[in-house]
Amino acid sequence: MTGPAILLLLAGLGAIAWVSARARAMRLADVARATGRRDAVHSLPGYHGWYVALWTLIPAAIFLAVWANVAPGLVTQQVLHDPAAQSLPADAFARSAILGEARAIAAGDQAAAFNPASNALVDPYSDAITKYGVIGAVLALILAFAGGAYAFTRIRADFRARTRVERLVMATLLVASLLAIVTTLGIVGSLLWESFRFFSMVSPIDFLFGLKWSPQSAAMGYGNDDAFGAVPLFWGTIFIGAIIAMIVAIPLGLMSAVYLTQYASPTVRKWMKPLLEVLAGVPTVVYGYFAALTIAPALRDLAVSIGIHSASSESALAAGLVMGVMIIPFVSSMADDSIAAVPQSMRDGSLAMGATTSETIRKVMIPAALPGVVGGVLLAVSRAIGETMIVVMAAGLAANLTLNPFASVTTVTTQIVQLLTGDQEFDSAKTLAAFALGLVLFIVTLLLNIVALRVVKKYREAYE
Amino acid sequence: MTEEQKLLSPADPKMTARDVKVFYGVKEAIKGVSIDVDMDNVTAFIGPSGCGKSTFLRTLNRMNDTVASARVEGTITLDGEDIYAPSMDVVQLRARVGMVFQKPNPFPKSIYENIAYGPRIHGLASAKADLDVIVEKSLRRAGLWDEVKDRLNDSGTALSGGQQQRLCIGRAIAVEPEVILMDEPCSALDPIATAKIEELIHELRGRYGIVIVTHNMQQAARVSQRTAFFHLGELVEYGVTSDIFTNPRQERTKDYITGRYG
Amino acid sequence: MAEHTIKAFDEEIDRLRGLIAEMGGRAEAAIENAMLALQRQDKVLAAQVVEGDKRIDAIEAEVEKLIIQVIALRAPMANDLRDVIAALKIVSVVERIGDYAKNIAKRVPMIAANTRTLEPISLLPSMGQVAGEMVHDALNAFAARDADLALAVVERDTVVDDFYNSVFRTLVTFMVENPKTISECAHLLFIAKNIERIGDHATNVAEMVYFAATGQTLPDRERGGSNAAMED
Ligand SMILES: Nc1ncnc2c1ncn2[C@@H]1O[C@H](COP(=O)(O)OP(=O)(O)OP(=O)(O)O)[C@@H](O)[C@H]1O
Ligand SMILES: [Mg+2]
Numbered sequence: 001m002t003g004p005a006i007l008l009l010l011a012g013l014g015a016i017a018w019v020s021a022r023a024r025a026m027r028l029a030d031v032a033r034a035t036g037r038r039d040a041v042h043s044l045p046g047y048h049g050w051y052v053a054l055w056t057l058i059p060a061a062i063f064l065a066v067w068a069n070v071a072p073g074l075v076t077q078q079v080l081h082d083p084a085a086q087s088l089p090a091d092a093f094a095r096s097a098i099l100g101e102a103r104a105i106a107a108g109d110q111a112a113a114f115n116p117a118s119n120a121l122v123d124p125y126s127d128a129i130t131k132y133g134v135i136g137a138v139l140a141l142i143l144a145f146a147g148g149a150y151a152f153t154r155i156r157a158d159f160r161a162r163t164r165v166e167r168l169v170m171a172t173l174l175v176a177s178l179l180a181i182v183t184t185l186g187i188v189g190s191l192l193w194e195s196f197r198f199f200s201m202v203s204p205i206d207f208l209f210g211l212k213w214s215p216q217s218a219a220m221g222y223g224n225d226d227a228f229g230a231v232p233l234f235w236g237t238i239f240i241g242a243i244i245a246m247i248v249a250i251p252l253g254l255m256s257a258v259y260l261t262q263y264a265s266p267t268v269r270k271w272m273k274p275l276l277e278v279l280a281g282v283p284t285v286v287y288g289y290f291a292a293l294t295i296a297p298a299l300r301d302l303a304v305s306i307g308i309h310s311a312s313s314e315s316a317l318a319a320g321l322v323m324g325v326m327i328i329p330f331v332s333s334m335a336d337d338s339i340a341a342v343p344q345s346m347r348d349g350s351l352a353m354g355a356t357t358s359e360t361i362r363k364v365m366i367p368a369a370l371p372g373v374v375g376g377v378l379l380a381v382s383r384a385i386g387e388t389m390i391v392v393m394a395a396g397l398a399a400n401l402t403l404n405p406f407a408s409v410t411t412v413t414t415q416i417v418q419l420l421t422g423d424q425e426f427d428s429a430k431t432l433a434a435f436a437l438g439l440v441l442f443i444v445t446l447l448l449n450i451v452a453l454r455v456v457k458k459y460r461e462a463y464e
Numbered sequence: 465m466t467e468e469q470k471l472l473s474p475a476d477p478k479m480t481a482r483d484v485k486v487f488y489g490v491k492e493a494i495k496g497v498s499i500d501v502d503m504d505n506v507t508a509f510i511g512p513s514g515c516g517k518s519t520f521l522r523t524l525n526r527m528n529d530t531v532a533s534a535r536v537e538g539t540i541t542l543d544g545e546d547i548y549a550p551s552m553d554v555v556q557l558r559a560r561v562g563m564v565f566q567k568p569n570p571f572p573k574s575i576y577e578n579i580a581y582g583p584r585i586h587g588l589a590s591a592k593a594d595l596d597v598i599v600e601k602s603l604r605r606a607g608l609w610d611e612v613k614d615r616l617n618d619s620g621t622a623l624s625g626g627q628q629q630r631l632c633i634g635r636a637i638a639v640e641p642e643v644i645l646m647d648e649p650c651s652a653l654d655p656i657a658t659a660k661i662e663e664l665i666h667e668l669r670g671r672y673g674i675v676i677v678t679h680n681m682q683q684a685a686r687v688s689q690r691t692a693f694f695h696l697g698e699l700v701e702y703g704v705t706s707d708i709f710t711n712p713r714q715e716r717t718k719d720y721i722t723g724r725y726g
Numbered sequence: 727m728a729e730h731t732i733k734a735f736d737e738e739i740d741r742l743r744g745l746i747a748e749m750g751g752r753a754e755a756a757i758e759n760a761m762l763a764l765q766r767q768d769k770v771l772a773a774q775v776v777e778g779d780k781r782i783d784a785i786e787a788e789v790e791k792l793i794i795q796v797i798a799l800r801a802p803m804a805n806d807l808r809d810v811i812a813a814l815k816i817v818s819v820v821e822r823i824g825d826y827a828k829n830i831a832k833r834v835p836m837i838a839a840n841t842r843t844l845e846p847i848s849l850l851p852s853m854g855q856v857a858g859e860m861v862h863d864a865l866n867a868f869a870a871r872d873a874d875l876a877l878a879v880v881e882r883d884t885v886v887d888d889f890y891n892s893v894f895r896t897l898v899t900f901m902v903e904n905p906k907t908i909s910e911c912a913h914l915l916f917i918a919k920n921i922e923r924i925g926d927h928a929t930n931v932a933e934m935v936y937f938a939a940t941g942q943t944l945p946d947r948e949r950g951g952s953n954a955a956m957e958d
Contacts, residue, residue, distance in 0.1 A: 265532065345569035349632070352527055353582040353639060354559035363581070368572045681803055711941030712804050721803040723735065724728040 003068075006137045010060055010144055017056040017148045021155055022049030028157045043162035051161040054168060055151030060144035067136040075103075075128040082124040087117070103129075191442060194435035201429040202228045207436060213399035213410075215419060215430040228433055230440070232399035236316065236409035240395060241384035244320025244405060245327055249384075250377055252324075253331025254366075260332070261339045262361055273336075280329040288393035291322035296394055303406045311406035314396030320405070323390050330380045338372020338456075339365055375456035382448035386441060388413040412437045468704050471690060474502035478643055478673040479524060479561070484538035486519050486528065493519045496538070497699040499692055501643060506665060506674045508688035508705065510681065512725055515694040517677045521645050524675065525561035526554050542643070559586050562636035566648040568628030570620030570635075575612050578620040578631055579603060582639035598638055606634030607664050626657025633664065643673035650683065662687050681721055685709045693717045735800050742792055742813055743869060746820070749785040750865030752778060753820050754858050756827035757924060761854035763834045764847070764917065775831035782824035789817045805941070809871075812938035816868060819927045819934075823861060826920040826927075830854075833913045844910055846896045850917060853889040856882065857921045860928035864935060873939040879932035880944065886925030893918040 025048035029041045076099065079085055088095050102121035104110035106129055113119050155161070199207070210229020217227050256276060260269050296318035303311030342365050350360040366373070396408030397418060419434040477500035486494035494516045501507055501524075509517040519528070526547060528534040540547050547557055559582070570578050579599045582588075589595040599616070603609040608630040612623070620631055629649055636644055646665075650658040665674060665687045678684050684691055684705065691708040693701045693716075701708065701717040712718045719725050730736050756775050763772040793814045796802060802810050837844070860879050867875035894915065901911045933944050 343569065345565055345567055346571060348527065348530070348563075349565060349569040349571065349635075350581070351530060352525065352558055352563035352565075353585065353635065354555045354557075355581075355585050356555055359585055363585075364571050682801060709803055710807060718804050719728055722806045723730045723732060723800075723803075725731065 006064065006140060009137075010057060010064075010140065013060075013141075013144050013148065014053045014057045017152070018049040018053035021052035021152055022046060024152070024155050025049070025161070028155065032157045041157045042160050047161040047165050048155050048159070050165045052148055052151040052155070054165070056144045056148035059147040060140045063143050064136065064140050067139070071132045071136055074132050075125070078128040078131070079121060079124045082121070084120045084124055087120070089117075188442070191435055191439045194432055195439045197427070198429060198432035198436045201432070202436075207433075208440075211401060213415070215415075215433055228429065230412075230437065232401045233410060233412045233415050233437065234440075235401055236395070236399065237385050237411040237413070239403075239405075239409055240316050240320040240323060240391060240411055241387065242381050244317060245324035245384045246377065246381060248321055248324025249327040249331045249380060253328045253380075254335050254373065256328070256332045257335035257339055258361055258366075261336055262357060262365070276329045276332060279326065280333075282326070284326065284387060284389035285393075287322050287326050288389040291318050291390050291394035295322055299406065308404075308406050310404070312396060312398075312408035314394060314398075314408040315406045316395065316409045317405035319391050319395040322394065323384055323387055326387070326390065327380045327384055330383060331376055334376025334379065335369070335373045338369040338376065341372065342368040371455050371458065375452040375454075378448050378452035378455070382445040382452070385411075386413065386445050388417060392417050412441050416441075468707070471505060471704050472702065473500055474505070477502050479540065479542050481520075481524070481540045482538055484520065484523060484536065484540060486516070486523055487535045487537075488519075488531070489533045493697050494523070495697040497692075497694075499690075499699070499702060501673045501675055503642075503673050504670055505689035506669055506676060506687055507690045507692065508684035509675065509677045509692050509694060510679070510684050510721070511694035511700075512720065513679075516697045517694050518647050520694070521647055521675060521677055522563075524643070524645055525558050525563055527558075527563060529554060559639050560641055561643045561645065562639065562641035564629070564632050564636050564644065564646040564649050566651050568625055568632050568652065570623070570628050570631050572619065572621055574617045575603075575620050575623070575631060576616040578635050579638045582635060586639055588639065602634040602638040603631075605637050605664075605668070606630045607660055607667075608634055624657070626653045626660060629653060629657065629661060630664065633661070637668075637672075641672060643675070644668070646674070646676040648677050648679060651679065658683070681709065693720065695720070732800070735796075735802075735806075738792065738796050738800070739806070739809070742789065742796070742810070745785055745789050745792070746813055746816060747865065747869055749782055749789070749817060749820050749824075750861065750868075752782050752785070753823045753827065754862050754865075756782070756824055756831075757854055757858040757861065757921075760827045760830040760834070761851050761858075763831055764837070765851055767834065767837070769835050772831040772834035776828050779824050779828040782821060786817045786821040789813065805938070808938040808941060812868070812934040815934050816865075816931050819930050820861075820865075823924050823927050826924050830917050830920050833917055836913050837910045844900075844907060844914065846893060846900050846911070847914060849889070849893045849896060850914065850921070853886065853893065853918065853921050856889065857886055857924040857928065860886070860925055861931070864928045864931040867932060868935045868938070871935075871939040873936050876932040876935040876939065877944075880929050880936075883925050883929040886922055890918055890922040 022045045025043070025045035029045060032041045079099070079102075088098060098115055098117050098121065101110065101113050101115055101118040102125045105113055105118065105122045106125035113122075206226070207228050207230055209231060210226065211231050212226055212229045213232050214227050256272075260272060260276075264272060292314075296313050296315060299315055299318050299321075300311045300313045303315075346364055346368055347360055350364045351357070355363070391411045391414045395411055395414055397410050397414065398408045399410050399415075400407055402409060416434045416437050419431060419437075425431065479501040480499075482498045484494060484497045485492060497520055499507065509521065511517055519534075522528045523536050523540060524547075528536060536548060542557065542560060545552065547561075571581060573581070576599055579602050580589075580595050583595060583598050589598055600609060600613075603612065608627060611627060612618075612631075620628065623631060629652070633644075633646075633649070650661050653661065662683065665676065668674060676684075676687060688705045691703060691705045692699055693708065693712075693714070695716055701712060701714045703713070707713075708717065709721060712721060730739075756778055759771055759775045759778075762768065763775065793810055796810055800806075837847075860882055863875055863882075864879045866872070867879065897911050897915050897918070901908050904911075936942075936944050
């Protein structure tokens with residue numbers, strides 16, 4: 001019996017269970033109503049239906065899931081005990097190749113054998129598969145029946161089917177939400193583990209405070225000392241993401257938010273806001289090549305023309321500017337929200353004192369919205385330092401510790417990409433360094449997010 | 465001239481409104497209202513929700529300018545000057561005709577800064593010492609000084625609702641307006657805070673022209689000398705407060721104030 | 727008139743009106759019965775009138791309580807306020823009217839049996855009837871918020887006053903001629919005075935009704951304007 005058929009059969013059983021349990025519960029309800037004791041019926045018939053249906057389906061389904069994993073082993077066991085298997089080669093590899101082929105033919109995935117030795121095993125295999133398939137199906141059906149019957153006998157007027165079904169629904173929802181958390185925890189766990197391995201090779205002090213970053217030299221066997229000082233990367237990240245990008249994004253974002261909330265007519269706002277948000281929808285890789293191919297050369301030419309001949313074509317400035325532009329809608333929409341959240345009455349209060357619109361904005365609206373704006377900026381920073389594509393394409397790879405915006409710097413994310421692209425052994429310090437960098441990045445953005453959300457939340461509360 | 469006429473059309477009105485109409489888009493929210501405001505008497509606006517009290521009040525200091533769809537017809541004068549004339553500076557007008565809102569709306573600044581806000585933007589004080597004087601005087605007039613004099617640097621939003629409202633009145637007073645418009649100033653306050661504000665209105669009367677919108681009949685009866693009853697954008701009845709509340713002339717007024725409305 | 731949004735307010739006002747109507751009815755009946763008792767020398771009926779006054783006093787107390795409650799809880803305005811204030815004053819006046827009727831009834835036994843010989847007594851029933859009608863009309867006017875009817879009551883006050891003057895003159899003449907009846911005649915004189923006061927009070931009620939209905943006090947009213955109002 002094939003898998004789909006069993007599933008279909010089970011589904012049918014479940015449906016029957018649902019219908020019959022519901023019918024029975026309805027009869028019980030009728031009886032209870034007839035005797036005038038409506039409180040005697042605890043749950044609606046539908047809940048009884050679901051209760052029995054779930055008892056029919058879930059144990060059988062769990063069994064099938066387990067069986068699907070156990071059965072192949074049992075099948076192989078039986079085949080190995082078959083006389084035809086005595087002629088198999090002793091070499092484990094050849095043996096499993098033959099077995100695999102025989103199994104594929106038996107299951108109908110493969111038409112003919114390459115290795116004639118397999119042919120002999122096809123029949124035993126199909127026998128075994130059929131046998132265990134039937135056993136599994138029978139057991140599953142028995143379980144389904146047993147579960148259904150057990151649940152069915154429990155149907156009584158005062159049986160709390162609703163409570164149980166609701167509990168199961170809740171458990172399902174809980175599992176769904178746990179899944180995301182567990183995944184995150186898994187990621188953090190692996191980050192921690194790999195970083196731990198890295199730090200057993202390189203001292204955390206050297207990593208966090210070292211000024212020289214040259215993992216290639218470590219890979220080439222010059223030793224791990226002095227090669228993994230991440231400060232230049234941290235600096236590059238901050239220089240591009242938190243300084244240059246923010247110098248662009250904060251004023252522009254804030255001003256556009258002020259314009260949109262305070263000055264723009266509804267029509268203008270209706271058009272401008274979505275347009276601005278389109279910026280946020282542009283894939284970062286597009287920004288990346290825009291930065292690398294358009295902005296960076298232009299900046300370099302500019303720098304050279306004003307006499308800075310050392311200007312790199314992969315300058316921090318190019319990456320930072322483009323990243324700043326990318327972040328504008330982010331800052332702007334956060335600032336927009338927080339300015340819009342300042343109660344209209346505050347604005348009216350100021351205007352009614354005879355303040356002009358700009359005085360009102362400068363002295364009342366922005367100070368009132370400040371915590372929200374700060375929160376938004378922090379979120380934007382955390383976004384900027386986690387941003388990868390633009391810096392990979394435009395920022396360069398040289399780990400320079402420099403204040404010169406025309407020089408090339410590199411960032412944490414760029415280096416992670418560098419360290420992990422191509423074929424890598426996963427136990428060298430060079431590869432593991434990526435995890436340590438990832439961990440640092442994770443911690444920093446996490447902290448930024450926590451602080452930002454706190455600030456924003458506190459500010460929201462102040463006006464509620 | 466009878467007492468009544470003297471009260472309703474004072475010889476030296478601070479503000480006059482003549483046949484004022486307000487439109488929101490095509491909807492006529494105020495349909496030809498004429499009243500006078502003088503310094504010695506308090507005017508109360510009453511009427512069911514949505515009848516246009518706030519709308520009319522806000523035309524008196526052009527706060528309706530902030531509503532894009534609002535359009536005002538008719539004439540409103542302040543000391544004989546048309547406030548909707550192009551030559552009228554709105555900033556100046558609002559400094560002369562202050563406003564207190566329904567919900568206390570102190571700025572999220574210190575108590576001191578809340579009061580100092582207006583004088584600062586209007587350049588009323590050059591030195592810190594002058595400002596200190598203004599702040600104290602305004603808070604005293606608003607009846608709040610004794611309660612806050614030791615914590616002028618605390619946030620204005622940390623005060624109780626009633627204190628916040630008096631702070632807002634103090635803030636309005638600080639720019640030395642000539643008229644103060646109050647839109648349901650006590651609707652969020654408890655009876656004691658309400659009584660304090662009403663007492664304050666009594667004390668401010670004579671120094672400022674005062675117009676107050678209220679849903680509380682007793683309050684209108686207590687604080688005002690003139691009462692205007694609005695209904696569906698019309699000024700149904702405008703009269704001496706004691707008459708309106710004991711012997712209204714219009715059936716609609718009577719039904720409203722005796723609780724037979726709707 | 728439209729109903730109040732708060733129905734309980736209407737119920738209280740209705741109850742108030744009901745009580746005042748009952749009180750008025752009782753006061754009216756007391757006047758009528760007192761006059762009847764006087765005419766027929768019916769001491770039993772007279773005693774009933776005296777007894778009945780207790781109920782009038784009780785209603786007054788009840789109405790006062792109710793009005794205090796209405797003012798405290800409903801804060802009546804405009805015509806409601808006037809109605810309530812008028813009602814408060816009316817009940818105390820009607821209570822006085824009841825007292826006068828009681829006073830008349832109390833005098834019945836003292837006039838002894840020989841009514842036949844007291845000729846002037848025949849004047850009193852019609853005087854009492856006019857006063858009773860005034861009370862009746864004043865309270866009807868209150869019930870109907872009828873300012874015109876109230877005015878009519880006020881105007882009728884002079885009729886009672888004229889009656890009183892003529893009864894006064896007649897009694898004095900009679901006393902001079904029949905000095906033996908002086909003590910009975912003195913009682914009759916007091917009764918006449920009581921009826922005259924009832925008329926004045928009915929006028930007061932009517933004035934209050936007029937105020938409640940119109941919001942205006944009556945112009946230059948002649949307060950209890952009898953030339954006989956020399957005493958009390
Ligand atoms: N900004 C606006 N745009 C359009 N219509 C408005 C606007 N503001 C008020 N209105 C309308 O104008 C009418 C009068 O409103 P207004 O706020 O003046 O009423 P109000 O008498 O102050 O009521 P309330 O007692 O509830 O404060 C209402 O019908 C309202 O819907
Ligand atoms: Mg309003």
